Amino acid sequence: MTLQQTLSIIKPDATRRNLSGKINAKIEDAGLRIIAQKRLCLTKEQAQKFYAVHAERSFFNDLCDYMISGPVIAQVLEGEDAVVRYREIMGATNPANAAEGTIRKEFAESIEANSVHGSDSPENAATEISFFFSTLEIAG
Numbered sequence: 001m002t003l004q005q006t007l008s009i010i011k012p013d014a015t016r017r018n019l020s021g022k023i024n025a026k027i028e029d030a031g032l033r034i035i036a037q038k039r040l041c042l043t044k045e046q047a048q049k050f051y052a053v054h055a056e057r058s059f060f061n062d063l064c065d066y067m068i069s070g071p072v073i074a075q076v077l078e079g080e081d082a083v084v085r086y087r088e089i090m091g092a093t094n095p096a097n098a099a100e101g102t103i104r105k106e107f108a109e110s111i112e113a114n115s116v117h118g119s120d121s122p123e124n125a126a127t128e129i130s131f132f133f134s135t136l137e138i139a140g
């Protein structure tokens with residue numbers, strides 16, 4: 001077991017429906033700590049940069065437009081095996097395939113508007129955390 005940090009984003013479909021408290025409760029009930037958090041509106045350029053790994057995918061432009069359709073809440077989560085653990089709490093990308101009790105099963109509207117983002121590896125977590133936060137803003 002390793003203490004890790006991961007980057008979470010509560011996406012615009014969830015902030016629009018006022019679900020940040022319910023999502024945070026799921027995160028905390030699962031034993032992860034929210035050690036940094038801020039609400040912001042991404043620019044199109046920032047969304048394109050954050051999701052650059054998906055630039056060649058057919059859904060890339062729609063995804064970036066969706067991510068700027070309202071405020072997001074960026075968070076740093078900390079806990080044992082936080083990267084994999086948060087992916088479990090989030091559930092599958094497509095809510096139709098998400099397990100019972102997961103955030104996406106309960107709250108996601110569609111495969112695109114799926115309420116949350118979570119880093120997929122410790123390396124990407126470090127890059128994504130530094131995209132949103134300086135070390136001064138993270139209080140473990």
Ligand code: IDP
Pocket residue numbers: 054059063092093111112113114116117118120
């Ligand atoms: P993940 O968020 O579960 O890691 P990724 O494959 O990294 O899933 O995709 C990033 C985001 O792109 C998803 O969370 C979702 O918002 C969107 N997305 C993924 N696949 C599709 C698709 O087939 N159609 C529309 N949007 C998609």
Ligand code: MG
Pocket residue numbers: 118120
């Ligand atoms: Mg991903």
